[in-house]
Amino acid sequence: MKIAVLGYGTVGSGVVEILDRNAKTIASRVGEEIEVKYILDLKDFPGTPIEHKIVHDINTIIEDEEVKIVVEVMGGVDVPYKFVKAALLAGKSAVTSNKALVAAKGEELLDIATKNNISFLFEASVGGGIPIIRPLNQALTADEFVEINGILNGTTNFILSKMTDEGSDFDAVLREAQSLGYAERDPSADVEGYDACRKIAILSSIAFGKTLNYEDIKTVGITKVSAVDIAYAKSLGKKIKLLASAKSVSDKVFAMVAPFMISSEHPLYNIDGVTNAVHVNGNMVGDVIFTGPGAGKLPTASAVVSDVIEITKTGGNIPSNWKAGKLELIDCSDFECQFFVRVKKEEVSIEEINSLFGDVNTLTLEDYADTEFAFFTKEIKEGEFAEKYSKLKGAISSIRVGR
Amino acid sequence: MKIAVLGYGTVGSGVVEILDRNAKTIASRVGEEIEVKYILDLKDFPGTPIEHKIVHDINTIIEDEEVKIVVEVMGGVDVPYKFVKAALLAGKSAVTSNKALVAAKGEELLDIATKNNISFLFEASVGGGIPIIRPLNQALTADEFVEINGILNGTTNFILSKMTDEGSDFDAVLREAQSLGYAERDPSADVEGYDACRKIAILSSIAFGKTLNYEDIKTVGITKVSAVDIAYAKSLGKKIKLLASAKSVSDKVFAMVAPFMISSEHPLYNIDGVTNAVHVNGNMVGDVIFTGPGAGKLPTASAVVSDVIEITKTGGNIPSNWKAGKLELIDCSDFECQFFVRVKKEEVSIEEINSLFGDVNTLTLEDYADTEFAFFTKEIKEGEFAEKYSKLKGAISSIRVGR
Numbered sequence: 001m002k003i004a005v006l007g008y009g010t011v012g013s014g015v016v017e018i019l020d021r022n023a024k025t026i027a028s029r030v031g032e033e034i035e036v037k038y039i040l041d042l043k044d045f046p047g048t049p050i051e052h053k054i055v056h057d058i059n060t061i062i063e064d065e066e067v068k069i070v071v072e073v074m075g076g077v078d079v080p081y082k083f084v085k086a087a088l089l090a091g092k093s094a095v096t097s098n099k100a101l102v103a104a105k106g107e108e109l110l111d112i113a114t115k116n117n118i119s120f121l122f123e124a125s126v127g128g129g130i131p132i133i134r135p136l137n138q139a140l141t142a143d144e145f146v147e148i149n150g151i152l153n154g155t156t157n158f159i160l161s162k163m164t165d166e167g168s169d170f171d172a173v174l175r176e177a178q179s180l181g182y183a184e185r186d187p188s189a190d191v192e193g194y195d196a197c198r199k200i201a202i203l204s205s206i207a208f209g210k211t212l213n214y215e216d217i218k219t220v221g222i223t224k225v226s227a228v229d230i231a232y233a234k235s236l237g238k239k240i241k242l243l244a245s246a247k248s249v250s251d252k253v254f255a256m257v258a259p260f261m262i263s264s265e266h267p268l269y270n271i272d273g274v275t276n277a278v279h280v281n282g283n284m285v286g287d288v289i290f291t292g293p294g295a296g297k298l299p300t301a302s303a304v305v306s307d308v309i310e311i312t313k314t315g316g317n318i319p320s321n322w323k324a325g326k327l328e329l330i331d332c333s334d335f336e337c338q339f340f341v342r343v344k345k346e347e348v349s350i351e352e353i354n355s356l357f358g359d360v361n362t363l364t365l366e367d368y369a370d371t372e373f374a375f376f377t378k379e380i381k382e383g384e385f386a387e388k389y390s391k392l393k394g395a396i397s398s399i400r401v402g403r
Numbered sequence: 404m405k406i407a408v409l410g411y412g413t414v415g416s417g418v419v420e421i422l423d424r425n426a427k428t429i430a431s432r433v434g435e436e437i438e439v440k441y442i443l444d445l446k447d448f449p450g451t452p453i454e455h456k457i458v459h460d461i462n463t464i465i466e467d468e469e470v471k472i473v474v475e476v477m478g479g480v481d482v483p484y485k486f487v488k489a490a491l492l493a494g495k496s497a498v499t500s501n502k503a504l505v506a507a508k509g510e511e512l513l514d515i516a517t518k519n520n521i522s523f524l525f526e527a528s529v530g531g532g533i534p535i536i537r538p539l540n541q542a543l544t545a546d547e548f549v550e551i552n553g554i555l556n557g558t559t560n561f562i563l564s565k566m567t568d569e570g571s572d573f574d575a576v577l578r579e580a581q582s583l584g585y586a587e588r589d590p591s592a593d594v595e596g597y598d599a600c601r602k603i604a605i606l607s608s609i610a611f612g613k614t615l616n617y618e619d620i621k622t623v624g625i626t627k628v629s630a631v632d633i634a635y636a637k638s639l640g641k642k643i644k645l646l647a648s649a650k651s652v653s654d655k656v657f658a659m660v661a662p663f664m665i666s667s668e669h670p671l672y673n674i675d676g677v678t679n680a681v682h683v684n685g686n687m688v689g690d691v692i693f694t695g696p697g698a699g700k701l702p703t704a705s706a707v708v709s710d711v712i713e714i715t716k717t718g719g720n721i722p723s724n725w726k727a728g729k730l731e732l733i734d735c736s737d738f739e740c741q742f743f744v745r746v747k748k749e750e751v752s753i754e755e756i757n758s759l760f761g762d763v764n765t766l767t768l769e770d771y772a773d774t775e776f777a778f779f780t781k782e783i784k785e786g787e788f789a790e791k792y793s794k795l796k797g798a799i800s801s802i803r804v805g806r
Contacts, residue, residue: 018545018687021686021687022545022546022547022686022687025547026544026545028612029544029724123542129685129687129688129689129691130691131538131542131543131691134537134538134541134542135534135537135538135542138537138541138709138713139526139534139537139538139709140534140705140709141429141432141708141709141712141713142421142425142429142704142705142706142707142708142709142711142712143425143705144425144428209431270673282532282705283424283425284421284424284425284532284701284702284704284705284708285532285695285696285701285702285705285706286532286695286696286699286701286702287695287696288532288533288534288693288694288695288696289692289693289694289695290691290692290693290694291691291692291693291694292688292689292690292691292692293688293689293690293691296689298687298688298689299687299688299689301545301687302543302545302546302685302687302688303545303688304545305544305545305687306541306542306543306544306545308545309544309545310541310544313722319716321432
């Protein structure tokens with residue numbers, strides 16, 4: 001089996017490394033050797049062992065009939081889309097770790113693969129090294145999916161865990177995460193929730209069988225989560241986590257990415273640091289949780305290579321539950337949950353709060369008792385809450401409360 | 404697709420229920436309906452909807468060419484072995500939830516399936532509803548497996564969790580587990596570790612590629628774990644868990660089932676109650692954990708039906724990493740770990756302990772300080788520890804310490 005790797009960055013070099021280091025084991029599982037024939041990159045890597053595999057023209061790869069699988073690990077959307085589509089149309093299977101590409105173009109690329117009796121796989125696009133796409137497609141197939149909740153972004157989970165452990169503020173921890181290489185210099189894709197949003201769109205499209213348009217998912221990042229919010233959560237034995245969630249309601253789907261305050265009963269409560277996890281609830285199996293490294297060179301490359309192996313072993317089209325068509329999304333304003341709200345002591349009375357939200361339970365945290373207090377609302381629709389919150393005098397912050 | 408179900412007990416009736424309740428979803432995923440044509444059982448179930456499907460003679464099923472998949476959910480080894488083998492030899496694929504059958508006869512039945520270009524699948528035999536067999540066979544394929552650790556028996560995990568929460572003794576909690584239906588009247592298969600032993604044998608055979616003979620695995624149950632052992636663990640922020648473990652060392656494998664005292668750093672520390680979990684360490688992906696319901700009618704049946712679906716979708720032989728041949732086991736006496744040891748205060752001095760085990764750190768627990776104290780050994784080989792422990796005066800109990 002001869003393959004081509006598009007992009008010799010972190011993941012691409014990891015793919016080459018795994019195919020080399022685990023060559024014997026992989027060959028014995030697959031029944032043949034997997035050889036990287038070409039690596040497409042802008043650079044030349046002179047003096048390295050892969051120097052002679054480097055090509056700069058995608059057509060060298062597309063036109064070589066010996067190449068049966070193209071591995072796209074470049075990043076971006078437009079160029080990868082052009083290259084992957086060209087490969088599929090030329091009858092080559094394709095593997096990618098690129099969640100942006102899959103979220104934007106998954107339906108079309110899967111359709112081309114099916115029509116050409118080849119495969120388009122993307123295990124690494126969600127949850128890094130965690131097997132989650134293949135379990136949804138091939139293992140939990142007896143179940144109707146009720147709910148998926150994921151901690152799908154390691155950077156934000158690292159930041160929130162660190163804020164919890166150290167009591168530090170968001171900005172300070174973000175700078176630390178950047179210096180450790182856990183966060184990008186432009187961190188918006190992570191901290192604004194855009195990365196998690198694309199990933200829950202992909203998982204939902206597989207679990208619920210049609211495309212969930214990621215642009216339609218309500219997405220709230222963690223930039224407004226403060227050390228004081230976290231101090232309240234800690235005092236209650238709770239944690240604040242960026243959850244990417246999707247729920248099946250009749251034939252429609254509710255989906256959201258937002259920070260939630262969750263209790264120790266929540267299946268993802270113990271997922272800390274850069275670890276990712278996906279909680280799936282099936283109507284027969286109940287709660288299943290997949291946990292592991294959500295990013296990193298070798299974990300991500302491990303998932304990419306597992307896709308290459310699956311295609312090599314199976315041949316033809318490996319079907320996906322993700323079929324053509326759009327999932328119908330439920331308007332987020334109809335989503336019901338509790339909210340945790342902080343208010344300035346001097347600007348609002350408990351009577352005013354009760355008249356807005358019904359009888360609420362208030363709490364104070366000793367360190368901040370001079371200036372503020374907080375309360376939990378009852379279960380309330382998003383839309384209704386937003387309206388009432390806009391009328392609330394002295395409002396400092398609000399956060400959703402998970403089950 | 405027409406199938407037969409052997410045994411209409413808890414899991415068998417769950418299989419029929421799922422194929423009925425999720426019929427539409429399953430048919431859309433598979434592309435055809437899956438129909439239970441026969442149910443083999445000793446009883447007749449008169450007046451129930453499945454009455455007309457009941458047969459008492461396995462040959463009715465074996466001789467019916469319409470039946471393509473036989474689902475064995477009877478329990479036991481000898482009769483299921485005879486029936487499954489006959490089905491496979493007649494060219495029918497087989498699915499089982501029966502860990503005893505798979506641990507004892509897996510290699511032979513997989514071999515017959517391969518030779519007849521049909522499949523023998525057993526996702527439900529380990530971890531109930533948790534997808535773990537298929538991820539090992541089809542998802543983590545780029546990795547060489549370094550280590551597997553499982554909490555694979557819900558009954559013992561329930562008992563240990565309850566002992567931890569309530570400070571109760573083993574016997575009292577066992578009786579409660581029996582009255583709740585979490586433990587059998589004869590609990591030995593669970594509490595002596597035999598069930599977990601068969602399950603780690605199955606996982607190891609897949610992960611390491613050859614048969615691990617379950618009878619060769621050192622197996623220690625939880626019957627000797629006392630409330631005082633657990634009190635010490637709690638005081639140290641640790642828990643006692645029945646771990647089923649296998650490690651790859653060069654070309655050999657170390658395997659053991661035993662109670663371990665583990666710290667909060669351990670990947671399985673938070674797995675409490677009847678929940679099962681499997682921790683897999685791959686040389687590329689690192690640590691991945693699969694968590695979910697390890698038993699129960701519908702979770703187990705969900706895994707069984709997912710196997711039926713996989714066979715229906717795929718056709719032919721679905722290959723397993725588990726090939727013919729025996730894994731070479733490392734003598735357990737060479738396994739190194741720390742031990743936690745309790746001794747009677749009046750029967751042994753710290754000097755005597757130090758002269759046996761080298762300098763140790765001792766600790767006392769206030770409630771028991773009058774009569775006993777405890778210590779941790781350094782890392783020491785099992786064999787060496789056993790010899791020294793036999794010479795230790797005043798020894799009360801010992802337990803292995805996990806990382």
